[in-house]
Amino acid sequence: MNEPLFNGINRVKDPAAMTDLEKKHVPDIQVPAQVKAREAFVVTITLGKHLPHPDEGGHWIQWVELYANEGYLGRAEMSATVSSTPVSFTVKLNESAELVVRARCNLHGVWENRVPIKVV
DSSP: OOGGGGSSEEOOSOGGGOOHHHHHHSOEEEOOSEEOTTOOEEEEEESSSSSOOOOBTTBOEEEEEEEETTEEEEEEEOOTTTOOSOEEEEEOOSSOEEEEEEEEETTTEEEEEEEEEEEO
16 A cells, blocks of 8 residues: 555546556546536446446545535535446535545545536
């Protein structure tokens, strides 16, 4: 196990030159650029969009969490070989926010990505 990966939250250092580790672990957030206040919309999260993430007994994504401006919105728990991303959350926002996704790999720690969303 790579201990430094478990010492905090991992993020892509250079989006134009991602490492294979980053490609497998950075959460990809699919969401409309703009939504209406208090109307439901879907946020879809995929890991391994750029390079497939393993889904086997010894290496898998354990959970995915969604936040808006660090306010907790939800969590999807996963089991090895049985469940995987993409996962979707249906949410409503009152104001523009930064959506934050954190996902935990059992071998490579917590990975994060962020995307702004405009609420009108």
